[in-house]
Amino acid sequence: MGLEALCICRVDDETAEAKALLESREMILRAPFRRSFPIASIRDVRVEGEGLHFNAGDSAVALMLGEAAAAKWAKKILTPAPSLAGKLGIGHASLAHVTGAVTDAALAEALDGHSGPAEAAKLSVAIVGNAAELDAALAEHALLPQGSHIWVIHGKGTKAAFGDNAVRTHMRALGYRDSKSSAVSEAFSATRYSLG
Structure with a gap:
């Protein structure tokens, strides 16, 4: 703000x-x-x-x-603004397990060198365009240690096909709670979720 x-x-x-x-x-x-x-x-x-x-x-x-x-x-x-990688909490010591196609340049830059398999990851980053893609990302996220966060990258604004409100409704129905959000780019936003 x-x-x-x-x-x-x-x-x-x-x-x-x-x-x-x-x-x-x-x-x-x-x-x-x-x-x-x-x-x-x-x-x-x-x-x-x-x-x-x-x-x-x-x-x-x-x-x-x-x-x-x-x-x-x-x-x-x-004070320099934190990098997108910093906002998402990813880095060499905190690898992200990525699901979905990384088509956004800002996100690709943030993830460059900071992603890995579920066994080595501390959190998940899921790029989603619909509920089915989100469900698939959650299935992969379940392979991470219990309590790990998942960042859901979704379309920004009221014209997004599967935006913030749709993602939040879907995640809350599954018992997830959002705790943080971040702009990714002009087209995408990110919301962090965890169970409970």
Whole structure:
């Protein structure tokens, strides 16, 4: 979840009260500015008195957030976002057993070198497009140690054929509970489940 504040904003020579939103990938300034700055483009971040100051592209920006909030926002901007592998809890010491076709580039990158057979895995990652694929993934997940998590990768948004609500309904009917979610890419989301 991002941060938001109604504050006095200055972008170059224009100053006005506006809502500022700090999301994981961008800073958004609402009307009258209607501007967004990708986090990767923000540089020279500093707190001066009550304000958060930074440069983005050709713009100099100041948000009068108050000293404590400005420091919090600066820290969030300057702290690199965790990798998808980190969000999913996978790595060399925590291999994932993967079921389903890995067609998403971000997911393929996260899993690269971090997947293995069920006997060696600490958790499962299941890429699913329907209930039958989810049931097949759960059958393979049962080979992992009891208490292991399963990340279900599913379509994102209301137009997904087998999205978050369908997955949650199916999993809860089988006794699984969701405990965490993560964006994977523009097209996919991930939800972590465990029994009980």
